[in-house]
Amino acid sequence: MTKRPRIFAGPQLRKLRTARGLQQNDLAQSLGISSSYLSQLEHDDRPLTPNLSERLATLFPIDWQDFAVDETERLAHALREAVGDPVFGDQMPPDRLVKLAEQQPEFARRFIDLHEIYRRTSQRLEVVDEAISVDSSIGARLPWEEVRDWFHISNNYVDLLDKSAEKLAESMLDEHDHVSGAAMRGHLKDRYGVDVVLEQSETLRRFDNEQKRLHINAGQSPSGIRFQVAYHLVTCSLSDAITDIASAAQLRTDTARELLKVGLANYAAGAFLMPYERFRKAAREFRHDIDRISLIFRTSFEQTCHRLSSLQRETSSGLPVFFCRVDMAGNITKRHSATQLQFARYGGACPLWIVHEAVAIPDRILVQLAEMPDGMRYVSMAKGLVKTSGRFDKNPRRYAVALGCEAKHSDDFVYADSIGTGSDDETTPIGVSCRICPRISCDQRAYPPSDQVISIDHYKRSVVPYDLEEPPRPI
Template identity: 45%
Template sequence: MAVQKHYAGAKLREIRVRANLTQRAFSERLGVSLPYLNQMENDNRPVSATVILALAREFEFDVNQLQGSDEARHLSDLKEALKDPVFGDAPISAAELKLAVANAPNLMRSLIHLHGTYRQTHDRLAALDQALGLEETRLSLSPWEEVRDFFHYRDNYIDAIDHAAEEFTTDAPDLMSAIDAALQQHGISTALEDLDGLRAYDTDRRTLTLSSRSHPATRRFQTLLQIALVAHHDLLEATLDLARFRTPEARDIARIGLANYFAGAAMMPYRAFLQAARETRHDLERLADRFEASIEQIAHRLSTLQRPGAKGVPFFFVRVDQAGTITKRHSATQLHFARFGGACPLWNVHRAFETPGRFLRQLAETPDGTRYLSIARDVSKSGGAFTAPIRRYAIALGCELRHAPDVVYSDGLDLGNSAAFEPIGISCRICERTQCHQRAVPPLEHKLDVDPNQRGVLPYRIALPRQTRL
């Protein structure tokens, strides 16, 4: 019976490698020339009947494996996987898929396995989202999360915007002179009114109206934000083009984020601010006085000092509301924040609401053994009128312990005493600490042991996770 022609270069290479043979030795065992074997392994020639028989005789190879059933199945699985929106919209031809299956079988199997793992993880997270009461689940990030990740993966530092903001005051004697010159250059007039919000810009009249209730530092920041949107429109749009956001909503959110970034960087120019931060050992109050900014603006700016060749101390910065919900988060450290649920209740940022106007210091250690110096303070903001609501927030700024001597808030703390470090986590749902007295819910994916006859710190015991081989 005639044997069907079949291209199986990858299978031949797999057999040869498994037998630990060179191409020359393999060709001799098969009874073919070295060039002929090379052509077969590169799918330039089909596997001949003579070679198939030699494979069966010399290597006890099951010739049914060359009949295409595995290849067809893998090709189908690969096509199905690549239809997932997570791989984007780039078209992949049938010829490319066949080449991948034929010439890179291990890579193909790894890709299919990776996608299967992704789908399982996504389905489990979808179930978790439903359990947490979220309204919907999506394969892609929400616009807000996408923008957050955009800043996160750049260490919260946007080089082109930062340099443009620094150059904004280069030829002016001070910041207000630079602001006045920019407003005049672009024909923007300003007015103060009793607004409920912070800023309103009339594009037709080119009039910027600011709230008379807000603090002067806030009005200055909002003016710079509007200048960024008008005077640096092209730079913002070019940065957004490079980011390639998936949705118009994400692009719009990021545009405001970039304008906010420009405003903060213009109020606190990089090199001058970095030098002042080092001179004051990152004293937030002295920096706020020097740059006429709020404590929150100073703390936020400190978390952005990651310019290549001139980096500052890598800080994390977070803002929470009274419910413990994180409303701002940036981290140039190993500490990152959970997407779901509140922050660890043992973190000093939650106690800041109890001590308005004071800095709280904390030495903390995360489950991975990393130690941090953290400072927290409330930054509640009056609405400027008796009937206006007060916006209550607290912020935390922190760095890894190795940078603590460069920060004034470490003075007087016993940095070498292990007992001085409080064991904190990120969120109860992903924290592996088994004896935390403040645990609100069990950790995900950990088995629980409930004994009605015993009661420890928790009403259950948490099984330690097994080490997984990768």
Template identity: 50%
Template sequence: MKARLYAGSRLRTIRQRRELDQAGFARTLGISVSYLSQIENDARPITASVTEALERHFPSEWNEPPRDEYERRLAAIREAISDPLFSETPLPAPALSRFVEQYPQLADRMVALHSAYRLAEERRHALGDVIDSTDAESRGDGRQFPWEETRDWFHAVGNYVDTVDVAAERIAAKCSQDNRVTEEALIERLGSKHGLSVRFVSDDTAATALREYDRANRCVSISAILPRPSRTFQLAHQLALIELIEPITAIVRGANLQSEASEKLLTVGLGNYAAGAIVMPYARFRDAARALRHDVDRLANRFGVSFEQACHRLSTLQRPGMRGVPMFFFRIDMAGNITKRHSATKMQFARFGGACPLWIAHEAAASPDKIHVQLAETPDGIRYVTMAMGLVKPSGSFQRPSRRFAVALGCEAEQAADFVYADALDLENPAAATPIGTSCRLCPRRNCDQRAFPPAGHTLLTEIDRREVIPYRL
């Protein structure tokens, strides 16, 4: 049964952008004003006829996506209620689905409440005496850490920020040489348009400061130890924070974040987003990605960017009317922590705890500069083609350890024809897929030898006289 679509805020945004009152908008859609009012207030779902009218009259603004918002909300509420805090008896899936459909705002508040509880518990257990009681951000009042709040903001907007992306594309058109945004062109624009000089620093300062803007002396310093793609990215970031500061500031102010630290982190995050959009302008990058079947090495070479930058950009191709192939992207460190994550697919990442150990990304992190591919299947039966590659970022000094991690990129197996890495996999073999989960706490699989700890809400059966790989059964 297809889930009903509630999208009142989207319709209200379209109507207000077109400067239409409810009567005029209702006439265009062929419905009554009262019905439109109910839809905008999420009291009624959007029917097929209304969807058709939106696609016909507002194609560039509607462009109905898959049920991203619904799927993310359902996954989040499912994770929250799996916590033993609530009950050992899980709610039936149909009841949970109806709850999310009919009360989306209440579901969001429940997820936020659970997140606040988890955060308080994590602070109490993991930080304890380390927390400075005078620090306003560590009062144990249930607020998110700034980095977590910023990451969730990008996830909530689908990792696509239209205002910044479109403006960055215009900047790219003025800084391109032979269809590539170059380091030299960015330096020239910073100098001619903004009166800034650029210098490359190779002393000890470069080991810690990748980029530094000296406002008083109108100078931008870039670490000379960075590879060329990273230097170009840092220059693009600085240019974005100068030329796009007004739209970025407006977005940050409208984000309703909880602290000044969160606002600063979001500003930096939007600067990074804009930098990626400058060196990999949307339309050109999307067309190249399709033509090259998302071959990351070839994309990186064509646009003069790093492997990680190309992977991250592929996960942002969600412009209405020009969507790319839905991708998920994450970065994982040597300890298994997910330090970046985004999913334009149904793939979900755990907010708390480690990632599934069966993901190929863990193996990739231990063997850099080699591409690993995997066909994986989540408990809901969806198969994903995943590519992962381990990377090392040199520190520039023997006394500073290099940073080691892996990046992973993937799509649903149905999109395999557009993903070159699927060519190495047997997609037709039912037994070829590796069974993975979101995390051990959420994974319902009963026969996984890699399980680190039992899933929430299950009774454990332990036999004293018998020992299997896992010391208990579910």
């Protein structure tokens, strides 16, 4: 048996500690070791043990992934994520995972791949089950639902488009590392002979192919105008990639395929305006403070939130977050989750979720610590937004966006600073939707869950006109 090489990570440890503003005593206490031991680690006098590496990955899951000390450690970390799935029950000790990654690397890789296939297959089965349960007489999803599910199954990350858009942006950066509006307009003019015209109009964007003019509604915000120009730019520059991806997608109709092209172009425009690595670095530096990141990339609050939910590049993923947009009626019009939290595919979301309150309070950030029925806690930020119509006789669009992460990542999420993530008193119990929520005592329930029995008592009235009884479990 080949002896496992010793792993020294002194510079990485010092960099991590310095970036977090920690003293040696603080980090040593978190790791459960002495300050002198940590000093030896930082000076490469002693190697990392599997247990310490595991502890660092647990304490700093976002930062530590950048310090890939060797292939064995990377493989052991991926194994830890896979076997951490609740389906496997108890966790395996870190040293056993390292030994498996070291002695059976090919098996470890195949196990990780198999778990990923299992996860994606489960998502597909959920999609099919939901589609059938909603309307068994139709038994098929609408085109926009197919596209929504395509992005969901793709984990909201399209590698080819993301890297191509990043490369395109890098070719147009100015001396301040920004892609200016002038650079985008110049690129369209020089490469494709397209002039950009700002004007008052009923549409956000309209392209006259004969005149080679891109008409942009000047009533939009500056970030909205930039996005519309970027959209046309990527449809010109990345049209082949967009077409190839849409053609290969397993969609039932041409309508769904054309809708997917629109979604892919929107994705590419976001990736162009917020290039992956620069955006990921800024997000981590400012602890995912949306306002500060938006100023850097000259993007809107919503665009920035949406981009954060797409940082799923395999070798350098971002903070695992969930993102959604909710309108005044409670409809979820955008959604993605890189966490265990999943949104209701049909029907309204939990009324206790703070995003509903945010719709009615524009331009104010609300923060909530929520606990799901499975016990998982999430820090959720929501902000109500108003998009003006640019005219008095047309109502503006009002909605709210929400962004959140698991409570264990609260150190990387600036919004968690305003709440106590360990306090039960500040925790709001929520569910996915009333249809599948198991919380029997909730007085905000709109209708009973589908798997529980209703009990009627004519001599008693609670907030809801029935009691719930859990169905008997099969023996």
